Amino acid sequence: MTHPLLADPEVSDLPVRECREPLVDLPDLGILCMNPDDVAGMRVRSTLGARLREAQRALPSGIRFGVAQGHRSPESQNAIIAEYSGTLRRLHPGKDETEIARLSSRFVAPIAVAPHVAGAAVDLTLIDDLGHPLWMGTEIDATPEDSDGACYFDAPGLDPDARRHRTILAEALGGQGLVNYPTEWWHWSYGDRYWAYATSAPHALYGPWPASEAAA
Numbered sequence: 491m492t493h494p495l496l497a498d499p500e501v502s503d504l505p506v507r508e509c510r511e512p513l514v515d516l517p518d519l520g521i522l523c524m525n526p527d528d529v530a531g532m533r534v535r536s537t538l539g540a541r542l543r544e545a546q547r548a549l550p551s552g553i554r555f556g557v558a559q560g561h562r563s564p565e566s567q568n569a570i571i572a573e574y575s576g577t578l579r580r581l582h583p584g585k586d587e588t589e590i591a592r593l594s595s596r597f598v599a600p601i602a603v604a605p606h607v608a609g610a611a612v613d614l615t616l617i618d619d620l621g622h623p624l625w626m627g628t629e630i631d632a633t634p635e636d637s638d639g640a641c642y643f644d645a646p647g648l649d650p651d652a653r654r655h656r657t658i659l660a661e662a663l664g665g666q667g668l669v670n671y672p673t674e675w676w677h678w679s680y681g682d683r684y685w686a687y688a689t690s691a692p693h694a695l696y697g698p699w700p701a702s703e704a705a706a
């Protein structure tokens with residue numbers, strides 16, 4: 491089955507009805523954040539936070555979540571877009587900017603629809619009771635090029651441990667209504683446009699947040 495990308499009109503054209511729900515701190519909900527310097531990245535919209543807490547309770551004993559990043563500033567989003575687009579331009583000198591933007595959205599969302607900027611997404615993995623990340627087949631943030639496609643949630647040819655761990659992740663998060671971005675096993679969201687697309691909701695719940703800063 492093929493899935494649309496965040497840049498595709500099936501997703502990007504969906505309306506947002508911003509519900510103005512605040513961000514919450516994930517550590518306050520008992521969720522481990524793996525990047526202590528990224529204070530903003532420890533926050534997500536409150537419904538997403540509550541759902542993550544419930545999803546963590548549903549994990550097998552001895553396993554917990556490790557969050558790499560939740561909320562992201564528009565500046566950080568734009569910096570990731572610029573860096574990855576530059577890589578793609580070097581790899582594909584014949585492609586025009588429309589094609590580069592679509593390819594880029596396999597790995598990083600266009601700013602206008604960015605789920606992390608809305609506080610509606612987390613990049614996360616599973617952590618064992620010794621504090622070690624479980625093997626998921628790639629590191630978080632492996633690009634399609636660097637991982638030869640193994641970053642895709644349903645990538646063929648994954649070893650059994652990685653497949654089993656991804657299934658555990660998906661059952662816990664999917665059970666709480668989160669949706670995965672199929673090009674990245676680690677990216678899960680709730681209330682953004684991709685969630686609206688995947689759940690056939692009439693509109694997204696969250697746009698860029700805070701609205702004033704994200705307009706740039």
Ligand SMILES: C[C@@H](N)C(=O)N[C@H](C)C(=O)O
Pocket residue numbers: 496570595596597598599604605606611613631671674677
């Ligand atoms: C850059 C990567 N970690 C990521 O966050 N990708 C998604 C699709 C995003 O930009 O929202």
